[in-house]
Amino acid sequence: GENVEQHPSTLSVQEGDSAVIKCTYSDSASNYFPWYKQELGKRPQLIIDIRSNVGEKKDQRIAVTLNKTAKHFSLHITETQPEDSAVYFCAATFTSGTYKYIFGTGTRLKVLA
Amino acid sequence: NAGVMQNPRHLVRRRGQEARLRCSPMKGHSHVYWYRQLPEEGLKFMVYLQKENIIDESGMPKERFSAEFPKEGPSILRIQQVVRGDSAAYFCASSPGLRTTLGGTGELFFGEGSRLTVL
Numbered sequence: 001g002e003n004v005e006q007h008p009s010t011l012s013v014q015e016g017d018s019a020v021i022k023c024t025y026s027d028s029a030s031n032y033f034p035w036y037k038q039e040l041g042k043r044p045q046l047i048i049d050i051r052s053n054v055g056e057k058k059d060q061r062i063a064v065t066l067n068k069t070a071k072h073f074s075l076h077i078t079e080t081q082p083e084d085s086a087v088y089f090c091a092a093t094f095t096s097g098t099y100k101y102i103f104g105t106g107t108r109l110k111v112l113a
Numbered sequence: 114n115a116g117v118m119q120n121p122r123h124l125v126r127r128r129g130q131e132a133r134l135r136c137s138p139m140k141g142h143s144h145v146y147w148y149r150q151l152p153e154e155g156l157k158f159m160v161y162l163q164k165e166n167i168i169d170e171s172g173m174p175k176e177r178f179s180a181e182f183p184k185e186g187p188s189i190l191r192i193q194q195v196v197r198g199d200s201a202a203y204f205c206a207s208s209p210g211l212r213t214t215l216g217g218t219g220e221l222f223f224g225e226g227s228r229l230t231v232l
Binding site: 006044049102103104 | 146148154155156157158161168169204206220221223224225226
């Protein structure tokens, strides 16, 4: 069945360093890949997304890359700040007629001051 | 434009009781998704609905759980005869319908969640 794997499950970085989170999806028909940030006790919120016709997208300190051949996509956060500490989820939509969103298992990012 | 509204935000039930969670999607959105999140875990897909239709319920437990999205009113996730293992945060999300929305981002908008505690 459809599956999205996400690594690592936890990630600690020093403030100012970069953080990279990786996801792999199983269905080659997927064509939309969003990333959500969830702060403690809050709802997930979209921070960046990418479509299958684009290989890379950047928004200030956040970037996402997509390798369709390998079915990998990654989130890159540069110059991390304490407020970046949260759980990050990747997701993929599957164009099998229902386009439900399957989420990865999440990465808990801790930015150490 | 109000966001996705979920209620109640917190619900406490004893084992064997029923829990009803409500979700009103954003204005103009006709697609609703329900996800369950256990503490320290990810978002597990439960069900995807459009108005008056269940599109995909492959993530719903076969027993005790049901969902609806009537023509009028909010979407409801119903859990009958709750057990302790049902304790979780239940998130609802809505979207306008990505595939036919020209220029749409496909973003899912989440509610604040309903936190169910079963005693």
